[in-house]
Amino acid sequence: MNKTTAGHDAESGDFNFVEGEWEVHQRYVPSRALVEFFGGLKRKEILGSPVEGTGRIIVPPQDFCELSYRPTGPLVPVGPGGTIRSFTIVHSRFANGPPPPVTMVFVQFDGADTASPGYLQGTALQPGTELELIGARCRAVFVDAPQGDWRDFWFELETEV
Amino acid sequence: MKGEVAILGAAARVGASVAADLESEVRSVVLDSLASSKLDLDDIDAVVTVASDTLDGVMVPIRAEVAGAFGKMPLNIPSSAGHALAAAVVLLESGQARHVLLAGWGAASKLAHHDSRSIQADPFHDRPAGAVPAQVAALQASELLDEFPDLPPHGITFADGAVALVLGSSEGHDAAVRIADAGTSSRGYYPEDDKVDPLRWVNEAMAKWRQQPAKPQVAVSGPGRTAEARAATAFTDATPPGPALLPSGSEAWFGPATALFQAFQLHEQLSRTGGEGVLIDMAGPMGQHVTCVRLAGGAA
Amino acid sequence: MTVPCVLGVAQFPMRTRLPDYTYADLLGRIAYQAVEDSGVDPGDLDGLILSLPPTTTLGVDEAQYWGLAHLPGSRHVLGRVHAAAASGLQAFRLACAWVSAGRARRVLVVGADLADEVANLAGALGQLHDPFTERQVVRNAITSAAVQASAYMAAHKVTSLELASVVVKNRGNGVRNQYAQLRQAVTGQEVADSPLLSWPIRRLDCAPRSSGAAAILVGAEGTGRGGRRTVRAAGFGAFAGARMIGSRMVPGAQSYLDGADLAAAAAQAYAVAGIRDPRTEIGCAELYAAFGIIELLSIEALGLCPKGEAARRIADGEFHADAALPVNPSGGATCGNPLASTGLIRVIEATLQLWGEAGEKQVELRQPTVLVTAIAGAFQSHEVGVLAA
Numbered sequence: 001m002n003k004t005t006a007g008h009d010a011e012s013g014d015f016n017f018v019e020g021e022w023e024v025h026q027r028y029v030p031s032r033a034l035v036e037f038f039g040g041l042k043r044k045e046i047l048g049s050p051v052e053g054t055g056r057i058i059v060p061p062q063d064f065c066e067l068s069y070r071p072t073g074p075l076v077p078v079g080p081g082g083t084i085r086s087f088t089i090v091h092s093r094f095a096n097g098p099p100p101p102v103t104m105v106f107v108q109f110d111g112a113d114t115a116s117p118g119y120l121q122g123t124a125l126q127p128g129t130e131l132e133l134i135g136a137r138c139r140a141v142f143v144d145a146p147q148g149d150w151r152d153f154w155f156e157l158e159t160e161v
Numbered sequence: 162m163k164g165e166v167a168i169l170g171a172a173a174r175v176g177a178s179v180a181a182d183l184e185s186e187v188r189s190v191v192l193d194s195l196a197s198s199k200l201d202l203d204d205i206d207a208v209v210t211v212a213s214d215t216l217d218g219v220m221v222p223i224r225a226e227v228a229g230a231f232g233k234m235p236l237n238i239p240s241s242a243g244h245a246l247a248a249a250v251v252l253l254e255s256g257q258a259r260h261v262l263l264a265g266w267g268a269a270s271k272l273a274h275h276d277s278r279s280i281q282a283d284p285f286h287d288r289p290a291g292a293v294p295a296q297v298a299a300l301q302a303s304e305l306l307d308e309f310p311d312l313p314p315h316g317i318t319f320a321d322g323a324v325a326l327v328l329g330s331s332e333g334h335d336a337a338v339r340i341a342d343a344g345t346s347s348r349g350y351y352p353e354d355d356k357v358d359p360l361r362w363v364n365e366a367m368a369k370w371r372q373q374p375a376k377p378q379v380a381v382s383g384p385g386r387t388a389e390a391r392a393a394t395a396f397t398d399a400t401p402p403g404p405a406l407l408p409s410g411s412e413a414w415f416g417p418a419t420a421l422f423q424a425f426q427l428h429e430q431l432s433r434t435g436g437e438g439v440l441i442d443m444a445g446p447m448g449q450h451v452t453c454v455r456l457a458g459g460a461a
Numbered sequence: 462m463t464v465p466c467v468l469g470v471a472q473f474p475m476r477t478r479l480p481d482y483t484y485a486d487l488l489g490r491i492a493y494q495a496v497e498d499s500g501v502d503p504g505d506l507d508g509l510i511l512s513l514p515p516t517t518t519l520g521v522d523e524a525q526y527w528g529l530a531h532l533p534g535s536r537h538v539l540g541r542v543h544a545a546a547a548s549g550l551q552a553f554r555l556a557c558a559w560v561s562a563g564r565a566r567r568v569l570v571v572g573a574d575l576a577d578e579v580a581n582l583a584g585a586l587g588q589l590h591d592p593f594t595e596r597q598v599v600r601n602a603i604t605s606a607a608v609q610a611s612a613y614m615a616a617h618k619v620t621s622l623e624l625a626s627v628v629v630k631n632r633g634n635g636v637r638n639q640y641a642q643l644r645q646a647v648t649g650q651e652v653a654d655s656p657l658l659s660w661p662i663r664r665l666d667c668a669p670r671s672s673g674a675a676a677i678l679v680g681a682e683g684t685g686r687g688g689r690r691t692v693r694a695a696g697f698g699a700f701a702g703a704r705m706i707g708s709r710m711v712p713g714a715q716s717y718l719d720g721a722d723l724a725a726a727a728a729q730a731y732a733v734a735g736i737r738d739p740r741t742e743i744g745c746a747e748l749y750a751a752f753g754i755i756e757l758l759s760i761e762a763l764g765l766c767p768k769g770e771a772a773r774r775i776a777d778g779e780f781h782a783d784a785a786l787p788v789n790p791s792g793g794a795t796c797g798n799p800l801a802s803t804g805l806i807r808v809i810e811a812t813l814q815l816w817g818e819a820g821e822k823q824v825e826l827r828q829p830t831v832l833v834t835a836i837a838g839a840f841q842s843h844e845v846g847v848l849a850a
Contacts, residue, residue, distance in 0.1 A: 028218060030593055031184060058708065060594050064188055066226035066703055069202055085710045086718065088607035089660035090599075097599035104604055104659075108711050115707035117598040130660060134615040150597035208701065214515060214543070215522050222544045223838045225701050232725070235701035235842060236551060237543050240511075240525055244540030247564075248555055254562035256462065257554070257697060278522065343564070347509075347538035349530025365536070369507075445526050450538055 033061035036075050038148035046140055046153075047075035048112045059112040060150075079109035080140040081158065087120070087133045105155055107138060122156045162259075162330050166250045167337035167458070169260075170198025170327035173425040175413050179321035180268035183217075187227045187266050187323045194325035200260060205327070207234040207258035211245035211265035211418045215277060228264035228325070242382070242420035243442030243452020247343040249328050259329060265418025266323040273319045278446075294384070294446035297350075301357045301447045302387035308358075315385040322415035324422050331458070338431045338438075342455035344369030352449060359383065359392045359448050363441055366453040367395065374437040374455055378430050380423035382410025383443035392441050392448070410442075417444055424454070431459035465557035467692045467848070468567070468685030469499025470809040473674040475642035475797030478577045484519055485528045487573035487674040492532040495676035500686025501567055506678075508559050508568030509534035511541040512552040514800050519575065534569045546749065548572065549675065549804025550835035550844040556679040557694045566680060573674035574799035603667065605706065605839035606752035607659040612710070612718040613754060614661065617769030621661050625652035626776040627753040628666055628795055634782055635792025637821035640806075642671050642797035668751040673799030675806050692815045695830070695849040696736075698729025702841035717840060720762025726843040727763050734847035736830070739764045743847075744826035745814050746788045747807040748834045751798055759834060760788060763845075787824045790814070804835035808846065815850040 030038070033049045037060060040047040049061035049072035056065065059078055064071050087105040090097065098119065106115035120138065137158040146152035172193030179186040195202060208230035212221045222237040236252065238245040242265055249261045272278065278294045295317075302315030331339050346365035348354075367373065379396050383389040389409045407426045410419040420442035427438040438456040443449070471494035473479075473487065482490070488511075496503045509532060511525045521527055525541045539559060542552035552570045559565040613619060629649050635641040647665055655665040682691050700722045703709050709717035716722040727739075736742045746765065750756035757771040765786060766774055774780065780788040789795070791810040794803055811831035813819040829850040836843055 028593070029181065029183070031182070034593055060705070063185055066705065067231050067708065069188070069226075069229045069231070085707075085715075086608045086612040088604050088611055088662070090604055090607075091657045091659060092603070094599045094601055094604075104598060104600070104608075106608060106707050106710055113708075113711060113714070114705065115710045117594065117600060117707060119598060131611065131615045134612060150594045213523075220515060220545065220838075222547075222701075223841060224704055225842075226704055230701040231703060232722075233701050234697075234699040234729075235544065235837075236555060238540045238555075239543050240523070240538075240541035244538075248540060248558070251555075251558040251562040251564055254564070255558040256561070257558050345537060345539055347529070347536055349535065350526040351530075353530055353535075445523075449526070 031063040033063050033072060033075065037061045040075065041152045042146050042148045044142040044146060045077055046079040046109055048078040048109070049073065049075055056113045057111055058114050059109055059116045078111035082107040082109040082138055084133050084136045084138055085115040089125070089130065105133065105138070107155055119154045120156070121154045123160065162253050162256060164330040164332035165339045165341060166253050166328055167331035167334055167339045168326050168428050169200065169329050169334060169337055170194040170196070171325070171425045171428045172197060173322065173324040173422050175320055175322040175415065175422060177270070177321060179266065179323050180270055183266065183268055184227045187264060190323045190325040191229050191262065191264055194327050198327035200327060202229050205229065205233060205260050205262045207236065207252055207261045209236045209238065209245050209249045209252070209261055209263045211238055211242050211421065212267055213239055213416050216267050216269055216416050229262060234258060239417055241442055241444030241450055241452060242418050242424065243345070243444065243454065246424060246454055247345065247452055250340050250343055253328060253330070261328045263326045263328060263421070265421040267416025267418050268321040269319045269415045270321050297446035298384035298388070302385055304357050305387050305391050309391060312390045313386045315387045317385045317411040317414050320413035320415045322413060322419065322422055324418060324425050326421065326424065337458060338428050338456050339458045340454060341457045342370040342372065344453050346451045348449040350446065352447070357447055359388050359443055359451070360394060362449060362451040363392045363395050363453060366451045370455055374439060377437040377439040378407060378427060379439050379441070380407040380409070380427045381441040382420035382423050383448040384446060386411050388443065388448050392443060396439065427456055431456060433459070435459045463561050463563055463681045465560040465679050465694045466682045467677060467812045468501060468680045469495045469678040470812055471495035471498055471676050472640050472802070472806055472809050474640045475671045475673040475799055477642065477670060477672065479575060479672040484521065484524060484573055484575055488528045488571050489532055491573060491674040491676040492569060492571050495569065495678050496533050499678045501678060503533035506534035506567045506569055507537050508539045508556065508565035509537055510539050510552045510556050510568060510570045512548040512570060512572030512801050512805060513541050514543055514545045514548045532571065539568065544842065545837040546751070546800050547804055547835035547837035547842060547844045548801055550807065550833060550846055551804065553677060553679070553805060553808050554697045554844065554846065560679050560681060567684065568679045569676060570679065570805060571676040572801035572805050574672050574801045576670045576672045576799065602751065602839055603662055604659045606754055607662040609718060609758065609840060610661050610754040613757065619772050621653055622649050623772040623776055624661065624753060625649040626772055627756045628652050630775055630781055631789050631792045631795035634790050634822065635796030638792050638796060639820070640797070641792045642669055644796070662752060666753045668794040668798035671797045671799040673797065673802045675802035675809055677805055677808055689816050690850040692812050692848055692850050694846060696730045696733030696847040698726040698845040700726040700843045702838070702843065706839060706841065719768065720758040723759060723762040723843045726845045730845040730847050734849065736847065739832070740786065742828055742830060743786060743832050744828035744830050745786065745790065745824055746832040747791060747793065747810045748788060749794055749803060749807060749836050751794050753795070755836065755840060756789065756793065758840070763832065782824050785827055790822050790824045804844070807833040807835060808848065811848045815848060
């Protein structure tokens with residue numbers, strides 16, 4: 001539904017703005033590889049897609065490699081351990097995000113050739129030690145009843161930094 | 162660039178499968194167009210895309226990898242297929258690229274359920290009056306039919322589609338369909354001169370051509386069947402009448418990229434028969450952003 | 462082939478709000494100002510290109526039908542270019558192609574922004590992100606830049622205070638820019654003490670949300686008003702990047718963290734412009750950087766200094782307005798970043814430097830060549846241009 005209504009200044013009554021809303025309903029259709037990936041999450045598995053002819057494993061999986069444009073094959077397990085390639089500690093409440101502070105990490109799962117985003121839990125970083133997260137080992141930890149959604153897992157460090 | 166710009170390969174899909182698996186369908190037409198051009202993706206140095214963020218729900222220039230754009234020189238022109246095709250031509254003629262992949266797509270069948278294009282009108286005067294492209298197009302058709310009652314009634318069918326063209330120099334490709342000329346013409350949301358006859362705009366665009374065609378095959382894409390037929394009278398009213406119109410954009414409209422399908426059809430036709438072709442792309446609620454492209458060549 | 466040149470330019474003062482103007486008003490005003498600056502008759506244009514990133518910020522989809530009516534060249538629209546924040550430079554590149562190909566003689570490129578007409582940019586820019594993975598773990602421009610900054614600090618042992626040197630430089634430059642939105646200098650300590658948004662990115666590291674407008678008239682050499690040096694587009698390069706930034710931050714493929722994609726785009730531009738050693742052949746650079754870290758990565762990826770050294774060199778005075786190779790003497794996006802206009806503003810500032818018309822911002826150009834960049838998405842796709850006089 002798209003709506004437009006005129007607005008008036010509360011004091012003077014002058015017309016000085018128009019309010020509008022723009023809703024475009026979207027139904028995003030996941031790729032075949034992603035559907036299979038979400039199925040794997042329900043089984044507490046992390047899966048990646050191997051790119052034909054290159055040996056490269058992509059997480060999250062895609063039906064084709066965005067870099068080489070080659071198709072990908074049947075999904076293969078990766079992780080659940082991985083290495084943190086970079087991170088940030090979010091201190092602002094962004095739309096749909098969790099309450100801050102929360103640590104967002106990009107983790108290269110063991111066996112994968114890409115890094116994937118996720119939240120790091122269970123670690124209290126001391127100020128001044130933040131950068132020790134880069135290169136740290138971690139593993140994916142699942143909720144008790146995964147729904148087949150990227151929010152089914154988070155990361156925890158294998159050892160404290 | 163030596164020679165003229167030519168279409169070296171082309172592929173298209175129109176139908177529900179495009180909405181069901183957009184990325185795969187775009188990739189399929191890209192690969193098929195490359196195969197028909199006998200080029201590899203490595204030979205492509207620029208990718209021009211035409212698609213709508215609103216239809217996709219994802220920002221198109223950041224998803225151009227679906228069209229094989231990773232590592233290439235990108236150019237995203239969501240305003241119309243005609244603008245994008247003309248842009249591809251000048252990229253080649255200026256030497257910014259040697260081979261261009263032009264890809265366009267859209268899953269527009271959803272507009273039949275809710276036409277989100279109402280947001281195109283200005284929010285101060287037009288939108289409060291209920292202006293939406295569908296109504297604006299209908300008003301235009303109504304005026305045209307008043308003056309030219311033999312035109313077909315207005316109508317447009319929303320669809321889903323994906324098209325890819327590979328463009329490069331005609332040198333070494335004697336049988337290739339060449340893009341000989343391109344011209345544009347435009348008006349505001351409501352034409353400033355209150356004249357809604359698209360034939361006027363088409364003639365302005367064609368006046369920019371270096372040469373006028375004789376008896377071309379004609380393909381038109383516009384806001385509806387009435388406006389398209391009126392635009393095509395630039396050629397079909399000739400005595401004797403020119404070749405029949407190829408199926409028009411309003412029969413399967415999938416967003417700003419629609420006219421690429423008409424370009425594809427012209428390419429297929431001219432590749433078989435040779436001769437000349439004209440693509441008329443009229444984008445916008447009344448088709449007021451016009452691009453006219455003259456094609457020539459193909460099999461003798 | 463015709464050599465495309467800049468005939469006229471105009472930019473609107475950048476502000477958070479421009480409540481007295483509609484989008485169409487802004488476009489009209491800036492378009493006529495650029496044409497007037499060129500000395501060309503407004504009726505003598507044969508091309509008009511609109512730089513317009515996501516229209517959700519504007520609330521009007523496909524705004525080219527509304528906004529371009531009555532502009533000079535409005536009967537010759539050549540298209541709307543949408544490449545997120547790189548739209549302006551990509552549109553300028555397209556205009557140059559039209560002129561170079563001889564299919565248009567005078568092409569006007571315009572862009573305008575009204576940033577305050579939507580409550581926040583989250584919805585508008587949300588379409589940048591993958592709906593299945595990047596909305597569940599909320600990635601946005603700030604967290605994306607923070608991820609880069611963390612990696613940079615770790616890789617090169619750079620402190621937060623050193624990281625802040627680029628913002629200090631740019632805010633100091635912005636004081637001399639009459640069009641800048643932010644015109645107060647800041648110290649490194651003020652940057653370090655500003656609210657932490659996403660570690661290590663602080664509020665003062667970030668470009669403001671800006672309204673503004675800009676326009677450039679492109680044409681053949683000698684067809685504008687006399688008395689100015691000819692400024693020509695000497696070369697362009699571009700690199701469309703990966704959608705999933707995680708694919709570019711692993712050992713062996715980390716262009717998201719080290720700028721290799723930008724380096725590739727620059728190599729193309731340098732090759733066309735005949736530049737072999739950018740450190741000595743470039744006189745000045747106007748680089749797009751919505752966050753300080755982006756400018757650091759850009760300086761290094763463009764070959765202006767070795768990797769890891771940009772922050773410390775800036776802290777030592779290099780790349781400042783009085784240095785041998787000034788970077789962002791206008792203050793850059795740090796001091797104002799209207800998204801549709803920002804790519805055009807880089808070209809305009811470069812042109813003003815080459816014309817000697819940059820006023821208080823004027824630097825001493827060691828070489829009559831200025832480098833400009835623009836970025837689409839989160840350091841994903843890159844446009845590079847070389848302007849020369």
